[in-house]
Structure formats: C-alpha cells, structure tokens
Amino acid sequence: MDFFVIGAQKSGTTSLFEVLRSVEEVRLPRGKELPILLDENLSDAEIRSIFTQELGAGSPDVRRGTISPQYLTSPLAAQRIKSLYPDARLVVILRDPLERAISHYKMSSRRGIEQRDFATAVAAELRAREQGLDVAVETAYVSGGCYGEHLRRYLDPDSAKKREILVLRTDDLSSQPEATYRTLLAFLDLEDAELGADPSVRANVDRQDGLAMRALRRLRKMPSYKALVRHVPPTLKHRVAFQIEQRSARPAAAEAADSIVLPPSLHTEVLALFAQDARRIQALTGATPPWLVDGESQSLTNR
Template identity: 40%
Template sequence: MAEDRVAFIVAGVQKGGTTALFDYLGEAPDLSLSRVKEVHFFDDESQDWARPDYAAYHANFEPFDGRPRGEATPIYLYWPGSLERIAAYNPKVRLIVMLRDPVERAWSHWKMEYARGVETKPFAWCVREGRQRLFDVEPWGFSREISYVERGFYGEQMARLYGLFPREQVLVLRSDDLRGDPGRTLGQVRAFLGLRPGIASEARDVHVGREMDYGSDLTPADVDFLRGIYARDAARLADLTGVRFG
C-alpha cells in the first residue's frame, strides 16, 4: 500500500553532514529510521528496475506502524537513475538535501578515500589530471570513489531533482547550519515532515575525519582552481535554491 512507503529520504550529499543529521533524527520517537543509515537501494545496479523488489527495500525498516519512515543514502542525488527510481517508487516522497561547500566536500571526500587506501594519488593531481579516470569506469563518467569534483556540481544535480519532484517536497539545508545550530535545523526538518517541534539537540561532531598524514594539503591554488571549475554551476545553484558557497 502507498501509505507504507518510505516517507522521506536524505538524498545528498556525501561528506555533507548526512550522518550527523541521521544521528539526530534517530533520537526522535515519532520517526522510524532504517536500521542502517545508508540503505543503497535506489543506486543498486544489480536490482531489476523493470520489476524492483520493494519488499527487499522495506526489509531495512521496522514494520510500518504509522510513523514516517526515512533513510539517508547521500549518493542518490549524484548517482544516475537514482532519483528517477525514487520518483517511480513514491512520487510523494519528501527529499532532504544537505549541501556543503563543494571545495571542502571534495577535500573531505579525498581524505576519506586516501585513509581507506582506495586513493593513492595526491589531491592536487586527483582534481586535475585524475578526473580523466572517470572515462574508464562503469557507468561511464560516474564513480563511487573518485568523484571528488563531480559530486560538487550541485546546480546540475538540483536541476535534475526539481525536474522530477515539486519544490514543496524538497528541503535544502547547509551542513554548516546543522553544525552551528542543530536545534534550528532540526526544527526545519520536523516542520518539513509535518511534525510538531521536538526537544532541542546538543551540538556534537559525528564522523570526524581520521587523524593521519595525508601527504597533501588543500592549498590556495587548489581552492582557486576548484572555484573556477564550479563557478558556472554555483551560479545555477544560487538561482535554483538561493544557496551560495565561497
């Protein structure tokens, strides 16, 4: 039945504070969140999307008890086909997008992959020559690991999202706002989900980057280079959402 469909999804962005948001929302007794934060259903290319197994998706949640159910898989905003699959699943779903300065996001993403041992090249190379590696992956031009620059084209991604869902079903937040004033941001989320105000939450850090020698720094030259790459898309994002970075 449509009423037991997942009611809201935090659909982006990676390294943008989605883990902290999911952690905060997990304290709300009037919400039912997935057992794990990132369900990775709508980006699953092994799924038969002509006949998707929604029962397998719902198995990640407690049985429906009337509370809004939600999950947070931040790759959905970026991964091709994910938003379209979500729209087919529940055209009335509410989508939350957490945005972070794309330059800071790229740097944090690179540090995560470097710490995991997935990435071995320096950051400066990865965001310049290293982008050519995306022509050698499948699906072409998209990567779960090395998409440091590409995931930061928020204007393009939000335009695609707004082409699929009405704006009243989309809430755009900034990670800095959640970090600086979680009570206010969580109040926005609760209002967006049609819930009464909850108890204010204390600010805390979640998923802080690992302390280690990364062999690279985020240099002013890197920042200027990335600002140039993002300039046109940043203007598009500002026109669409009013959100600006840098």
C-alpha cells in the first residue's frame, strides 16, 4: 500500500474519493471504503491478501491506497498501518471541528442514532471525557474533531523515521479544488497525472430512506446473525455495510441547521478544548489549523 487517507469523518473524503478514482495512476477499492484494518478477526496475512485482491500488485507507476475516515480515531488501525505499512504515506483532511461536530450530529440524528439535542449531547460527551469514559464513535461529536489526539498514534515525534503526512483542509477542497488536488498528487509523486473528474463538484452521499437501517437492526437481533456474518467474505461484508450506512439516512429528527447552537459557557468550553488540540496538531505536523488564531480557537460556527 502506498497511501492511506485516514480521515477525518464528515470532512470531504467522499468527494476526494470521487476525484482520486478518476486518476489513471491511482488504485482505490470499489465503493470508497474498505476498512478491513478495523476487523480484529483478520490476520496480517489476510489483510495483505485482501488489499492485493482489491488493488492488484504494487507497481512503480501506480499508487495503491484506501480512503477510510474511520481509521483516524482507531488505535487498531494506527497500529496496523505502523506495523504492516511503515512506508505508506498518510493523508488527512481537517475541517473546522465545530462545523464537523454539527455535521456529525445531524447525520446521527437522521439515522435515528441520536435523539438528544446538540447541546445535551455535547455536554454529556464532555463529562464522559472528563471521567475517562469511552465515547461511542457514532456520537463522538467533539472527540471526533480532536484530530491531534488521534494523530499522535500515527506520528511518533520521537521516532527516528518520520512518517510522511499531508494535511489538507476541507475549505480548500471547496475554495481551491484544482490546486488542492494538484498538491495531493504531488505528495503521491504523481505530478504529471491528470484528473479525470471535475474537482469542483462536491459529492453528496445523504439519503432519505431509513428502511435499510431498520432492516439491518432487525437482522442483527436474529440468533443466526453472527453465524451468518462469519461466512461472508471480508471485502463483501465491509462493502455492503458501507452501502447500507450511506443509504440509511432519514429526515426529520435532526434539528434545523439554524437551531444547532451551544449555550455560551458550553461553546467556550468546546472552543478551549479545540484550541488545545489545534496546538497539538501544529506540534505534530507543522501545519497551523485555520481555526487557531493567536493560540485560541476562533471557530464562528455557533450562530
């Protein structure tokens, strides 16, 4: 494997997939995500074999990679990338963390995962963090945007060999898409490669049908579910799961965008946490997050 796009979730990875897969010299799994590094039941040999089956053998003229935004927050994925692919390059897309949190919350609400209002959910998450409790990935609205916490697993500042990483910004994918994708291709040593898709077109994966998710929940309650899943090939299992997830969004329960705000005191607490994490990102990558100004988080999302 030549590269991994490890995140972040709700930061533009689907658009990046649509553009990158149009590049002749790039090999990506079908259907965007193939998060097999999260599967504890797969051995190292099986992981290597699956990637080879999906992407073919390595070649000097081709870059094999995967776009799996779940990897950023996964200790297991970080450990496996370190041990199995120590020379692979990393790409991470960072979005204003409060904007990302709201987008994440709206997605969880549409999918029926979240029933609380945004402020209640965020307050509960902050208290859980203070107590050292685990926060479910599906509702990790704040933790999912603490990018520096997660990047530490991938970037060991004390290591003699520095991991090559490219930090992109979601805003740049929208405001200067051509230049941003040229930067990405140069990072992959594909300066002369041509984009086969319009980089200014943003992908939209939201769906308005919750039937698939309800069917999946019923299936998971069946006694034979686990036995059935064990017989499904890993590549098919992950691909079907991803497609179900993408088509399971439903409208309504989510608050209107204009009403998703935080009380001033909670907003200040969240921004302080993001500012602390932004300084961590800066120390790890050398990149200054745009929401960090004079050492403080300047997100203006709370409106």
